[in-house]
Amino acid sequence: MRDANAIDFWRGLALVTIFINHIPGNTFERYTYSQYGISDAAELFVFLAGWSIGIATRGRDGRPEPALRSVLRLMSRTIEVYRAQITVMAIALAMIAGTALLLDNPLILEWHNAGTFFADPIQTIVGVVLLSHQLGFFNILPLYVVLLGIAPVFILLARVSRIAALALSVGLYLTSLVEEWNLPSWPGEGDWFFDPLCWQLLLVLGFVLEDWNRRSDTLRRWARRLMPLGVGLVLLGIVLSVLELRPDPLLVPEPRLIFTFDKTYLSPARLIHVLGVLLAFQGVYAVLAPRIGGIVRYLTSLGRNSLAVFSMGSVFSLAGQLLRFWTGGGLLIDLIIVAFGLFALGFTAWFVEWRSRKPRIPT
Amino acid sequence: MVRRVAFPQAADPDVRAAPPGRRPLLLALTLLVGLGTAQAQEPAPEAARPAPTVVSPPTAPPAPAGESLDPSLSPECRVPGSKLYTLAKLHAVKTALKEKRPVRVLAVGSTSAGPGASASYPVKLETALERSLPDVDVVVEARGLQGEIASGAAERLRSMVADVEPDLVIWQVGTHDALARVELDAFADALDETVKWVKSHDIDVVLVDPVYTASLAEDEYYLSIVRKVQEVAAREGVPLVQRYAAMRFLSGRGDKGEDHMLGRQFRLNDLGLRCMAEHVTRAITLSLLQPDTTGTAGPVLGKSLLPSPRDGAHGPQVNPTPDAH
Numbered sequence: 001m002r003d004a005n006a007i008d009f010w011r012g013l014a015l016v017t018i019f020i021n022h023i024p025g026n027t028f029e030r031y032t033y034s035q036y037g038i039s040d041a042a043e044l045f046v047f048l049a050g051w052s053i054g055i056a057t058r059g060r061d062g063r064p065e066p067a068l069r070s071v072l073r074l075m076s077r078t079i080e081v082y083r084a085q086i087t088v089m090a091i092a093l094a095m096i097a098g099t100a101l102l103l104d105n106p107l108i109l110e111w112h113n114a115g116t117f118f119a120d121p122i123q124t125i126v127g128v129v130l131l132s133h134q135l136g137f138f139n140i141l142p143l144y145v146v147l148l149g150i151a152p153v154f155i156l157l158a159r160v161s162r163i164a165a166l167a168l169s170v171g172l173y174l175t176s177l178v179e180e181w182n183l184p185s186w187p188g189e190g191d192w193f194f195d196p197l198c199w200q201l202l203l204v205l206g207f208v209l210e211d212w213n214r215r216s217d218t219l220r221r222w223a224r225r226l227m228p229l230g231v232g233l234v235l236l237g238i239v240l241s242v243l244e245l246r247p248d249p250l251l252v253p254e255p256r257l258i259f260t261f262d263k264t265y266l267s268p269a270r271l272i273h274v275l276g277v278l279l280a281f282q283g284v285y286a287v288l289a290p291r292i293g294g295i296v297r298y299l300t301s302l303g304r305n306s307l308a309v310f311s312m313g314s315v316f317s318l319a320g321q322l323l324r325f326w327t328g329g330g331l332l333i334d335l336i337i338v339a340f341g342l343f344a345l346g347f348t349a350w351f352v353e354w355r356s357r358k359p360r361i362p363t
Numbered sequence: 364m365v366r367r368v369a370f371p372q373a374a375d376p377d378v379r380a381a382p383p384g385r386r387p388l389l390l391a392l393t394l395l396v397g398l399g400t401a402q403a404q405e406p407a408p409e410a411a412r413p414a415p416t417v418v419s420p421p422t423a424p425p426a427p428a429g430e431s432l433d434p435s436l437s438p439e440c441r442v443p444g445s446k447l448y449t450l451a452k453l454h455a456v457k458t459a460l461k462e463k464r465p466v467r468v469l470a471v472g473s474t475s476a477g478p479g480a481s482a483s484y485p486v487k488l489e490t491a492l493e494r495s496l497p498d499v500d501v502v503v504e505a506r507g508l509q510g511e512i513a514s515g516a517a518e519r520l521r522s523m524v525a526d527v528e529p530d531l532v533i534w535q536v537g538t539h540d541a542l543a544r545v546e547l548d549a550f551a552d553a554l555d556e557t558v559k560w561v562k563s564h565d566i567d568v569v570l571v572d573p574v575y576t577a578s579l580a581e582d583e584y585y586l587s588i589v590r591k592v593q594e595v596a597a598r599e600g601v602p603l604v605q606r607y608a609a610m611r612f613l614s615g616r617g618d619k620g621e622d623h624m625l626g627r628q629f630r631l632n633d634l635g636l637r638c639m640a641e642h643v644t645r646a647i648t649l650s651l652l653q654p655d656t657t658g659t660a661g662p663v664l665g666k667s668l669l670p671s672p673r674d675g676a677h678g679p680q681v682n683p684t685p686d687a688h
Contacts, residue, residue: 025543105578106632112509119475136509188474190506249525329544
């Protein structure tokens with residue numbers, strides 16, 4: 001078990017934020033930072049994932065591990081994430097169907113994109129397994145599967161030249177933005193909610209910056225100097241989101257995705273905003289850590305076990321949604337849901353670590 | 364301005380027999396609607412007097428076997444017009460028809476047409492629209508829209524509209540917000556604002572309100588969501604497909620036909636999905652028959668939650684050709 005660190009802390013915070021934001025309409029939603037910026041927890045999460053890959057594919061001395069081992073490591077992680085997505089989708093569909101039956105209410109079957117599955121299971125189950133059918137709120141892991149799947153290309157290239165890896169990544173990002181490349185949804189029309197061809201840039205940025213940060217203190221010095229810029233961007237983000245100011249996608253010039261605040265394609269405004277957030281909050285962990293030990297321990301435990309916590313969090317937030325719908329919601333219900341959820345996320349993290357410590361029972 | 368057209372239980376045959384019109388555009392709008400649909404009104408000499416607009420087939424008790432009531436809606440989907448839609452003008456679609464270019468439609472919401480359907484909802488919709496608008500090429504793009512209108516979905520809808528650049532957006536709205544029990548006013552404001560935005564770009568909107576199911580019939584919150592969709596449609600002057608009212612009507616009909624393993628509500632839900640393409644097509648084709656004049660026309664018959672249109676309307680100047688009969 002690694003010690004508490006800033007990466008796990010922020011990742012833990014992103015996980016809690018995603019859990020709360022995935023129960024739309026709940027009272028606590030408005031207290032999450034996602035409501036006060038152009039980017040949200042998803043950006044933070046993917047960037048930190050890239051940063052962690054940088055750490056994971058090197059030895060303690062900072063030397064990169066053998067290429068084949070890195071490829072196998074990423075492949076193994078891809079499979080783990082894929083398995084989590086399939087499991088969570090099965091549970092989610094069963095929860096939706098079960099609630100519809102229990103409440104004799106077919107409206108629930110129309111829950112964010114689930115209707116396709118229930119009306120046309122033959123095609124849709126194929127789509128589920130291919131990741132081309134995604135339920136609303138269950139679309140981050142498919143993104144992550146693709147990102148981890150293509151990560152070896154960038155990581156091995158970065159060992160030769162970080163600039164080349166970054167150039168490839170930026171090139172793919174810009175082309176996808178201009179040409180509106182995205183992976184298709186199927187069955188049905190439309191595209192993925194998170195476009196991996198664009199979002200890969202955040203992962204690669206995380207990875208490359210981690211590498212740079214380790215090699216020299218240039219990045220740290222510049223990051224400190226640019227902190228006021230980061231704070232400015234964060235303040236701008238607050239103003240824009242509170243006043244609901246954003247470009248009209250039909251009025252901006254072509255290629256319009258460059259100018260809009262589009263989440264699917266990670267449009268530049270969101271990218272710049274998340275970089276601003278990173279600049280603004282870079283030193284916050286060091287200030288907070290000694291003062292809020294309990295919270296730091298809690299959040300870092302979530303961050304260390306992010307896949308399990310994220311997966312269970314998706315299931316808990318769906319349960320929270322269904323419970324809110326059934327009971328009609330209200331402050332008390334929201335309080336119970338969020339309190340239970342935070343406890344359950346912490347328990348998940350603890351349980352995963354307990355399981356890995358425990359010697360396996362011989363069979 | 365929304366005009367509601369309501370339908371007496373038995374359409375007046377005289378009204379139905381209105382003479383065909385001569386306007387070329389509207390010839391193109393020939394409806395496949397049967398008796399009583401393409402009701403037209405005489406180019407009104409007494410323009411100030413509202414004339415009854417009768418658009419729908421007789422409703423109510425299912426016809427005796429063998430008698431064809433209305434070829435435009437399949438028997439299982441037959442609902443009186445007052446329960447099915449409120450009409451309003453569709454300028455952008457009319458312009459596309461005038462310019463003889465394909466009509467681009469963005470269908471937002473569930474794309475399913477029910478289990479075991481002959482085709483998906485967008486395919487059915489495209490087919491039904493092309494059948495109703497002969498010689499017109501209709502291109503339907505369908506997109507699921509996850510999330511709540513009151514939070515991020517309104518923004519995503521804008522991106523979708525910018526992406527597809529349609530003439531018409533058919534928007535099934537309210538389900539996700541109802542499931543999340545978002546604040547009613549937040550929902551209504553966001554919906555209103557989004558509809559305004561779409562209209563401001565000379566794109567037509569048709570709203571489709573959420574489904575009816577018995578377990579929510581007494582749910583005040585859910586009814587309010589349905590009502591908010593109706594209010595926004597009225598305020599913004601866009602046609603509305605009253606899926607809630609239509610399904611409620613269908614649920615009250617004698618329960619004939621096959622049972623559903625999971626009970627009546629699931630059977631009704633499947634029926635609602637199956638009928639949606641027809642119901643939407645019906646509202647659109649009839650809305651296209653709305654006169655171009657800015658005044659209102661036609662009295663409102665039947666009860667509705669919507670405010671009454673102003674009086675002193677101009678007579679409609681539309682004479683659709685009921686070619687089906």
